[in-house]
Amino acid sequence: MGKKRTLQQLTIKDNFMFTTVMTDEANCLGFLERALDMQIDHVVVDKEKSLIYHPDYHGIRLDVYAKGISKAFNIEMQIQPKHNLPRRTRYYHDQIDMCELCPSEGYETLPEAYVIFVCDFDPFGDRKYRYTFEEICKETNSPLQNGRHTIFLSTKGTNESEVPEELVELLHYIDAEETVFSEDYGDSYVRQLQKSVHDIKNNRQMEERFMMIEELMQEEFQAGKEEGKQEGIQQKGKAEALRAAVLDIFNIRHITSDAITHLLDNTSDTKILTEMHHTAIACSNAEEFLDRFNSQNTDQ
Structure with a gap:
């Protein structure tokens, strides 16, 4: 507001x-x-x-x-x-x-x-x-x-x-x-x-009532903003954890790829990162991962 x-x-x-x-x-x-x-x-x-x-x-x-x-x-x-x-x-x-x-x-x-x-x-x-x-x-x-x-x-x-x-x-x-x-x-x-x-x-009484309602709405708005901030922090933390999990899989398998790193760095959607995590588990190399991931997202 x-x-x-x-x-x-x-x-x-x-x-x-x-x-x-x-x-x-x-x-x-x-x-x-x-x-x-x-x-x-x-x-x-x-x-x-x-x-x-x-x-x-x-x-x-x-x-x-x-x-x-x-x-x-x-x-x-x-x-x-x-x-x-x-x-x-x-x-x-x-x-x-x-x-x-x-x-x-x-x-x-x-x-x-x-x-x-x-x-x-x-x-x-x-x-x-x-x-x-x-x-x-x-x-x-x-x-x-x-x-x-x-x-x-x-x-x-x-x-x-x-x-x-x-x-x-x-x-x-x-x-x-x-x-x-x-x-x-x-x-x-x-x-x-x-x-x-x-x-x-x-009407003076109505003016006072309006001011009270406005104040309550302002408080509700600020509370909503704070709640949204906390949700955003939680979402950000979840995204970072998923990103790290995908990288761990690639590190264990000694897979390096600039394309995958760029993809991870530019993705914050936890749904997509979860999908990337599942795909990484099923793949043995970078090329297979990118092919599967791109194919899944093209079909959607």
């Missing part, structure tokens, strides 16, 4: 701001109706499951957990593309089920579960504003009807004619990166969100 941000610099797409705005139930209801294209009677936002720091939630948790009649919703803003995003949805669906299923109740009491990711990028590259996933049978194309719905919204869509205008307007607002209050939007719901952002930025 670089220079610390201030609350005034945030836009709706920042995780802290988005989550804080959506903990207002009127804002959350309007968002869900646009995201899912359905009428929702009411929602209750569980503020204890949003904007929290807890090790069970992989550190800082900045998402929105809300409940309606026979429905549960989890909403999270995604700024950077992540290769594991589809698998990440499994974690949130499991969290909903764990929260909603009481020990004395049957599975039929589980609500319809909606996991919604708001992406400031196109997660699948098809230029859609909305991607909706539900589980189906491969052989018959029949829906599983297990109540799990996964929705990815994208601010980079281009298919305006296929989705409601209100959703497009909302996603355009999120994409705009506005840091100041503006009346440019015709949609009353977007203006409502703008006002919420403005009010949050002028």
